[in-house]
Amino acid sequence: MKILVIGPSWVGDMMMSQSLYRTLKAEYPSAEIDVMAPAWCRPLLARMPEVNQALAMPLGHGALGLGERRRLGHALRSQGYQRAYVLPNSFKSALVPFFAKVPLRIGWRGEMRYGLLNDLRVLDKAAFPLMVQRYVALAYDKQRIHRAEDLPQPLLCPQLQVSAGEIAETTAAFNLTEQRPIIGFCPGAEFGPAKRWPHYHYATLAQALINQGYQIVLFGSAKDSEAGEQIRAALEENSRDFCLNLAGKTQLEQAVVLLASCQAVVSNDSGLMHIAAALNKPLIALYGPSSPDFTPPLSQQARVIRLIDGYHKIRKGDADQGYHQSLIDIQPQQVLDTLMPLLAASEE
Numbered sequence: 001m002k003i004l005v006i007g008p009s010w011v012g013d014m015m016m017s018q019s020l021y022r023t024l025k026a027e028y029p030s031a032e033i034d035v036m037a038p039a040w041c042r043p044l045l046a047r048m049p050e051v052n053q054a055l056a057m058p059l060g061h062g063a064l065g066l067g068e069r070r071r072l073g074h075a076l077r078s079q080g081y082q083r084a085y086v087l088p089n090s091f092k093s094a095l096v097p098f099f100a101k102v103p104l105r106i107g108w109r110g111e112m113r114y115g116l117l118n119d120l121r122v123l124d125k126a127a128f129p130l131m132v133q134r135y136v137a138l139a140y141d142k143q144r145i146h147r148a149e150d151l152p153q154p155l156l157c158p159q160l161q162v163s164a165g166e167i168a169e170t171t172a173a174f175n176l177t178e179q180r181p182i183i184g185f186c187p188g189a190e191f192g193p194a195k196r197w198p199h200y201h202y203a204t205l206a207q208a209l210i211n212q213g214y215q216i217v218l219f220g221s222a223k224d225s226e227a228g229e230q231i232r233a234a235l236e237e238n239s240r241d242f243c244l245n246l247a248g249k250t251q252l253e254q255a256v257v258l259l260a261s262c263q264a265v266v267s268n269d270s271g272l273m274h275i276a277a278a279l280n281k282p283l284i285a286l287y288g289p290s291s292p293d294f295t296p297p298l299s300q301q302a303r304v305i306r307l308i309d310g311y312h313k314i315r316k317g318d319a320d321q322g323y324h325q326s327l328i329d330i331q332p333q334q335v336l337d338t339l340m341p342l343l344a345a346s347e348e
Contacts, residue, residue: 002031002032003081003084003085004076004083005034005035005036005084006036006037006057006097007036007037008087011044011270011274013131015274015278016158017035017087019132019156019298020136021051022050022156022158022159023156024050025050026156027139033050033051034054034081036072037054037056038056038061039057041054042056043253044160044252044275048161049161069092072096073095073097076102077100081100081102082103083103083105084104085106085138086105086107086113087138089110089111091112094110097116098115098116104119108134109121124147127148130294130295131294131295132155132298133151136156155298157278157299158277159278160256160275160278162256170254171258173254174244174254176217176244176258176261177215180215181215182214183215183217183264184217184218184219184258184264184265184266184267185202185206185216185231185267186219186265186270187202187218187231188220188221188223188224188227188268190270193324194289194323195269195289195324197288198327198328199227201332202231202266203232203234203235204234205332205335206243207235207236208332214242215242215244216243216244217244217258218232218247219247219250219272220248221247222247223248224247225245228247231243232245259272259281260281263346264281264342265281265282266283266284267285268285269292269295277297277302278298282301283297283301284302284303284305284342285303285304285305287304287306288306288308289308289311289326291306291311293311305338306326308326312324
């Protein structure tokens with residue numbers, strides 16, 4: 001069976017979608033799964049053994065591009081796809097499988113996609129509270145699965161593959177010392193500082209870990225580089241050599257490999273958090289106004305720290321430097337106390 005998946009456009013969502021691919025391979029072992037997604041997703045999809053190939057979606061997020069989607073669909077007609085799964089809820093995301101004339105086109109109703117999808121599911125959000133449950137439910141006949149409790153348990157969580165050789169080569173390329181185990185910090189987050197644990201808390205935690213013999217590596221995009229430098233500046237001067245700011249200095253593929261080299265990871269709610277979870281790293285996930293009730297880290301090795309309930313749609317916090325008070329209130333000692341048992345278990 002040949003399967004086409006129209007994949008998500010965000011790092012975290014792409015990572016959670018692997019649970020669907022793993023489930024499809026478990027249900028249909030001979031299936032060939034191709035995923036159409038933005039080109040930047042390729043380093044992630046290449047590390048998912050269930051995915052046969054990644055197909056680049058050339059249109060940017062939000063672009064309708066009706067003519068281009070028609071062209072893409074026509075080009076795929078010769079591939080013989082028997083079914084398609086459309087994971088985004090937008091109208092435009094269902095166009096390529098429709099133009100490709102894939103016989104069975106499956107997805108949630110979303111933006112009124114009658115006709116574009118011919119196996120249309122109506123989502124009861126209360127019945128499927130987690131995004132990963134909504135993805136996995138699509139793998140099964142809709143008459144079989146009515147709520148999350150109907151899904152086979154446990155769910156197949158995302159699992160990225162990284163080899164020891166890749167880790168050795170990449171850590172050497174970035175001159176990471178072998179004398180100290182690495183703790184990864186992911187201090188960035190989309191939409192500004194409201195979802196970020198304060199840099200001064202990260203610095204306090206980093207100092208404590210450096211004093212215990214670890215080295216810290218800071219991950220993120222170029223826009224997170226300043227936060228990384230703030231963390232380094234707040235360290236004792238003789239400790240800064242053991243804190244490397246790689247925000248904006250790695251490609252996504254390199255970041256994945258370097259996260260795989262970490263003994264543990266401390267992260268805000270971000271795409272890198274979901275990558276760390278899929279690498280099965282001991283993980284402390286720090287949440288403020290965003291909620292882990294919908295997209296938690298999918299790993300038994302993860303621990304979530306959050307001091308408030310519910311979802312708060314906040315782009316900028318009211319506290320100093322735009323931080324949210326609920327994240328300021330998470331103290332470094334609490335994070336350290338949660339992290340140390342995970343580190344001890346991983347080092348046994």
